[in-house]
Amino acid sequence: MRHVARRIVQGLAAALVLTAAPSAQAQDYPSRDITFIVPFNPGGSSDPLSRAFAAQLEKALSRNVNVENKPGGSATIGTNLVVRANPDGYTIGLGDSAALMYQPLVNKDLAYKTTDDYEIITKLADVPGMLVVRPDAPWNTFEEFLADVKKSPGKIRVGVSGVRSISDMVVQQFNRAADVKITTVPFTGGGGEALLAVMGGRIEGAVGYGGNTIAQIEAGKLKVLGVFAKGKYEPVPNAMSIPDAGYNATIPSGYSVIAPKGLPNDVREKLVAASQEAVRSPEFKEFTKKNGFVLDLKSPHEVSAELGELRNEFVGLIEWLDKKSAAK
Amino acid sequence: MSAIDGLLYGLSVVLTYQNLLAAFLGALAGTAIGVLPGLGPVAGIAMLLPVTYSLSPSAGLIMMAGMYYGAQYGGSTTAILINMPGESASVMTCIDGYKLTKKGRAGGVLSVVAIGSFLGGTASVIGVMLFSPAMADFGIMFGPAEFFALTAGGLLILSRMSGGSLAAGVLPMALGLVLSTIGEEQVTAQNRFTLGFNDLRQGVELVALVVGLYGLAEIMSVVETIQHQVKPIRVGLREMLPTRDEMRRAWAPYGRGTIIGFIFGLLPGPSATMSSFASYRLEKAVSKYRDEIGQGSIEGVAGPETANNAAATSSMGPLLSLGIPFGSVTALMLAAMMVHGVQPGPLLLTNHPEVFWGVIVSMFIGNLMLLILNIPLIGLWVSLLRIPHHIFLPLILILVVIGSYSVRNSMLDLHMLLLLGCIGYVLRMFEFQLAPMVVGLVLGPLIEKHLREALFMSLGDISVFYSSPIAVGIWIAVLFIMTFGLQRALLEKLSGIRFKRTALGNVE
Structure with a gap:
């Protein structure tokens, strides 16, 4: 009889431990x-x-x-x-x-x-994309750039980080919103090969992101024409917001x-x-x-x-x- | 700041105990990373990344740079001693290095390599110091068309690099190219040959291939043949030092290797690995002793090992002066700068001269430390050969598995490692060359990427490939090197004289 009682107690204790375990785990998390x-x-x-x-x-x-x-x-x-x-x-x-x-x-x-x-x-x-060009490019504002894009559809090339990558999609978003044709060129090195191609004059522009691109802009190696985000983008306060100008191209x-x-x-x-x-x-x-x-x-x-x-x-x-x- | 001012300023930065210690620890860790098969600089630096965050920005970067060039010192050790490259830039070193070890010259060869690494590294730092602002623009001169010429031309040249029959080189290379198509291609992110397994999208990892082909396959063949261990003759001081003849023959490859490595380091891509391929091929073409290369000649070791060190060092140039990383290791260093709040870019020199000059000058000191560190260690490395196989091989096996996993923490890579080990074993059995397979896997994706990028860029106009003077220049050089044998034969026939030496062979 005592034997059975002990079993029951043991069983109860085990059950208690088992039921207590999950909540204890959550309380103790992590x-x-x-x-x-x-x-x-x-x-x-x-x-x-x-x-x-x-x-x-x-x-x-x-x-x-x-x-x-x-x-x-x-x-x-x-x-x-x-x-x-x-x-x-x-x-x-x-x-x-x-x-x-x-x-x-x-x-x-x-x-x-x-x-x-x-x-x-x-x-x-x-991280919003920035449209960058060579510092000696003929365009000083986004409007001038857009005018040339309209004049020669498909001839202006912008480097992106892969076909249907975020940077490609934001340019396509712009193409759709402004009813124009900017050709995107994929550069997949991941290490800013698109930026290098812009600096080397191989393509007209690129979509760049973050500190790496900002550093090139600050050093005068690249010129920023616009930002694909609403409002002011702190790192390049003077750059125009493309969506604010009426073109819905905002995918960050x-x-x-x-x-x-x-x-x-x-x-x-x-x-x-x-x-x-x-x-x-x-x-x-x-x-x-x-x-x-x-x-x-x-x-x-x-x-x-x-x-x-x-x-x-x-x-x-x-x-x-x-x-x-x-x-x- | 002129280069001299910069040097002095850099010295003042480096000669603090914290930065000296960082350089030393980086170089030491790098040597270890290089020596351990499978564990390459990228995985090693990624693992130690959190450690560098607790240091000052300069010390952190000095340490990371030290690991990178330190790994190039260490990578050759196992390649020479046991025919297993410590990392992919030492694949070429296996061919001649291991044959020299079998001849009992392990100690001498290791010394030649250490000296070459030191010379290549140091000369390359001087180059970085003198030309760093100007050379930032060197990378800009290369676009997709130029890279296509470099990589596709490189593939052509390298298809016959280490002797043997044509099939023995071309078949493995084709196999390497085939393997390189597995996974997600970069340009449009389409899946190829993934058979519905999402994990296969990451493709075949270079480290798994190198370690499988060389490491695993070597272990298997050793076990199979129950071959006698390469008995290192009691290594006295004389065996440790290179003979006068070995040193004499090493100078020309040192010089050529330095130049090749320095240039490759300034270009995007896996520059240390590619420069070692290029250097080996160049030695094979122009060296006075080209006929011995592949049979165990000092040139086949001295050139590539000097080149990969020079490349590792000069790749710091574009990172520091342009702020754009050209390879995986420099991308890691860039990420470290960001975490430290140091903005990489062309303004680094102005805003953080202590980082710029500190890292450059630390490379002088680090290279010197490595030389001092490595020469005495050679005795230790050679004595590793005396460990009995039943202890040594399992140890190596554990190391290569850990190393392969650590590259991207992937189990798939371990399955690949096993599979590639078996493939490598079979290929060896039939006396195929293994290095071309590595070349195929390295160059395949690059060739495709640059071809497609160039065509995207030119809107489908193929004239892009021959309208750039640099690309045309590269193709001419490719043609020249490929027909070298033919040219020589023709010259001999025309003049009736047997040319023993070519003009290029006397470059020293």
């Missing part, structure tokens, strides 16, 4: 190191952005946040890993807007399709933080709060300001809505492009 997956190579601008964020997230959570680079496949390989990871809050990653929204439209083999397939923790930053290179679907509620809340704290920290603000990122603190819902709009924009643009090439 009880071990967190992995932050960056779907790009170290080098380039998204890796430093991730590391700057991870350093602040470490402070907010008092745990190590280990940055792991999982590059390849237009950032889908790393993104897939995050989406498929165990939803315990210990694997999160950088979400690149093109990988999240454009890639599912053209690739059926991904673990995600829409924002319903992963959780958005926070928005990090946007955007970054957010994502996690796999199905995080326990309290883990998600903790992660969202800590991430927003990290984004608001003076160190992260300083980093983004220095490197041409535009801080954009949005709630997960707002990011989700924004990505949805971006998806619609991509779908519309692709249809427009397909129709145009079919008409040829």
Whole structure:
């Protein structure tokens, strides 16, 4: 009899431990190191952005946040890993807007399709594209450039970072909005080969991003004609905003933080709060300001809505492009 | 600031204990990264990136630069001793280096390489110092058409680089080209031959190929033949030092290697690896002892190893003076600058002279440290050959697996490593050359990219390929090198004299 009683007590104790375990885990979150997956190579601008964020997230959570680079496949390989990871809050990653929204439209083999397939923790930053030309180019304003584009359709070439990359799409957006034809030329080196081609006079212009391009503008090696974003872009305050001039061409290179679907509620809340704290920290603000990122603190819902709009924009643009090439 | 002022200013920056320590640790870590097969400079620097963030910007960059050129010193060690390149820029060194080891000259060859690396590195720093503002524009002179000439011409030239029958070189090269088409192509991001596996979009990693072909395949063939270990003869001081003859023959390749490496370093692409291919091929064409190259000659080792060091060093030039990274390692350094709040770009020299001159001058000191570090280490490396196989091979196996995984943290690369190891083993069995396969994988994507970029740029007009003087110049040089043998034979026939030496052979 005593034997049985002991069994029951043991069983109860075990049951107690088992039921207590998940909530204890969530309360203790994070009880071990967190992995932050960056779907790009170290080098380039998204890796430093991730590391700057991870350093602040470490402070907010008092745990190590280990940055792991999982590059390849237009950032889908790393993104897939995050989406498929165990939803315990210990694997999160950088979400690149093109990988999240454009890639599912053209690739059926991904673990995600829409924002319903992963959780958005926070928005990090946007980087608007800048239209740059040689300093001795005949155009001093965007209007002059546009006039020449209208005069000789298809003859003005602008370097982008790959066919149907974000930089290509923003130029196509402009082509559609202004009903003109700028020819895009893909330069895929990733190390600013498009900028080199502009400096060398091989093409007329390029779409450049972030600190690398800003440095060339400041040094007088390139001239900026316009920015593909509304309002003033701090690093080049005198450059014209192209959308403000009436041409809807605004797709930025955007970054957010994502996690796999199905995080326990309290883990998600903790992660969202800590991430927003990290984004608001003076160190992260300083980093983004220095490197041409535009801080954009949005709630997960707002990011989700924004990505949805971006998806619609991509779908519309692709249809427009397909129709145009079919008409040829 | 003139170069002399800059040098003095740079010295004042570097000669603090923190920066000297950074240079030393970088060089030391780089040597280790280079020596360990599979673990190359890109993966190594990426792993140590967080460490450099806790240092000052100059110290961080000095350390990273040290790792890069340090890796070029170390990369040749395992190539020469055990026929496994420590990193891809040392693939060419395997061919002659390992044969020399079999002849018992391991110590001497390692010394020749260390001295060549030092000379190439140092001469290259001087070049960077003197020409750094001007040479930023050198990269601008090269566009898609010029690069197409360089890479496609390079492929033609390199198809016959290490002797053997034509098929023995061309088939592996074709195989390399085929492998290079797997995955997502860069220009339009289409998937090719991925068979529905998303992971295959990342393509075949160069490190997995090099380590598989050389590392794994070598281990397999050693195990299979149960061959006797290359018994290093008791290494006395005499075996450690190069013979007078070896040194005499090394000078000309040193000079040519330095020039080739310096130029390649100023251009975008995997410059250290490409410069070692180019140097080997050049030695094969113009060296006085060209007939011995491939059979274990000092030229086939001294040239490429000098070139890859010169290239690693001069690639810092465009990074520092233009702020545009031309390769994976310099892209990493650029990212480090951003994290440190140092804006890379043409204004770096004005805004952060301590970084600009600090890094340049640190390369002098780092190269000197490496020479001092490496010469005594040679004895240690050679004695590694004495470790029994049943201990040594498993160790190497663990290292190559870790190294291959660390490049991009991918399990796929390990599966590839295994597969490529088996392919390499079979190719060896039938006496195919392995280096052309590496060449195919390196150049294939570059050729395609530049071809397509050039055509996009010219709106489909093929005249873009022959309207640039630089591109035409490169094609003429390619033609010249390819028909070198024919020209020589023709000359001999016409003049009736046997030319023993060619004009170019006496470049020294």
